[in-house]
Amino acid sequence: MDDLASFLRTRRSRVDPAAAGIPTDSRRRVAGLRREEVAHLSGVSVDYYVRLEQGRATQPSDQVLDALARVLRLDDTERGHLFRLACQRRRRAKAPGRRVRPELLRVLDLVPDAPALIMNHRLDVLAGNRLAGLLFGRPIPGLNTARHLFLEEDERGLYADWEQCTLDVVGHLRLAAGHYPDDRRLAALIGELAMGSDRFRRLWARADVRARTHGRKAYRHPLVGLLELHQENFALPDESGMEMVVLSATPGTPAWDGLRLLAGLGTEERQPAPSDGQTAEYRA
Structure with a gap:
């Protein structure tokens, strides 16, 4: 799940806290959202979200993925990519091997x-x-x-x-x-x-x-x-x-x-x- 963890971290760092309704001040040193803020806005526990970003949680539900896509403000392409990364251990697509007809x-x-x-x-x-x-x-x-x-x-x-x-x-x-x-x-x-x-x-x-x-x-x-x-x-x-x-x-x-x-x-x-x-x- 390393690809999923990396994707979550990069997208979390790009979300403007103010746009997510989180007050900010000059003392804030984190780029984007904190892990606990993503967890709170997504309705999942902080421990579970931390495990997702560390690659230790497997097979998140569609409901969790939908919530994360919303909080991280993913577009349609990014959302589809998120779901594929999350499902890699359940359903691994084989690379095509067909010749040009x-x-x-x-x-x-x-x-x-x-x-x-x-x-x-x-x-x-x-x-x-x-x-x-x-x-x-x-x-x-x-x-x-x-x-x-x-x-x-x-x-x-x-x-x-x-x-x-x-x-x-x-x-x-x-x-x-x-x-x-x-x-x-x-x-x-x-x-x-x-x-x-x-x-x-x-x-x-x-x-x-x-x-x-x-x-x-x-x-x-x-x-x-x-x-x-x-x-x-x-x-x-x-x-x-x-x-x-x-x-x-x-x-x-x-x-x-x-x-x-x-x-x-x-x-x-x-x-x-x-x-x-x-x-x-x-x-x-």
């Missing part, structure tokens, strides 16, 4: 005007269309966007909003770790990122969770310049943990023209579509 590869090829990718919960890019390969400037199979973002210094300039992207990626990996606590490959990735990046270590310690399903994504491509794209994430409906990510541009905008230019520049260097052999070694 050939039908999905055909779907990628039906999106010719936008970079389109299929990613798993570890942010491994399992497949992508031709424009996705041109955007990243490298073969798609084998790319992990978390490593690309944090560990490959030469590639950092591709991300116009690098700091925001790091927040999104760490928040996503926190959610994934809550979904799949027994995924050794995910744990190894998190350890690799923590060893190689000071920023990753700092952000991971905050225990933030994020579920970004759409929004602006900007890239500075070395050949065509700034591309301000719109990202849509489509969770695949087979419980594989995979998502299809499409990065589109509004027709008539500079980003639209940039994608057309990028597609034209890559005409003579078309990357072959991922073969069964390429995708088979990358499991979701």
Whole structure:
């Protein structure tokens, strides 16, 4: 229950006591709420809440979790994460192990005007269309966007909003770790990122969770310049943990023209579509 304990501590430290109806003065030295204040506002004993934060209490009830989510002012994503962490010992989800279906590869090829990718919960890019390969400037199979973002210094300039992207990626990996606590490959990735990046270590310690399903994504491509794209994430409906990510541009905008230019520049260097052999070694 260490993940649950850490999550509770970080969220407790962020609640404004005044917003929770607790008088404060200049002598207060605690950031956020005290443990006994959370216990009182949640209707649980101080001893029980202390044991939760120490990882010594197991299987808190849904009623207790609901109360804690309310007191700690969790949003929907954080609330879901709290419940998953609390239920890890009762119901541990196995990491998905499915290959990318050939039908999905055909779907990628039906999106010719936008970079389109299929990613798993570890942010491994399992497949992508031709424009996705041109955007990243490298073969798609084998790319992990978390490593690309944090560990490959030469590639950092591709991300116009690098700091925001790091927040999104760490928040996503926190959610994934809550979904799949027994995924050794995910744990190894998190350890690799923590060893190689000071920023990753700092952000991971905050225990933030994020579920970004759409929004602006900007890239500075070395050949065509700034591309301000719109990202849509489509969770695949087979419980594989995979998502299809499409990065589109509004027709008539500079980003639209940039994608057309990028597609034209890559005409003579078309990357072959991922073969069964390429995708088979990358499991979701």
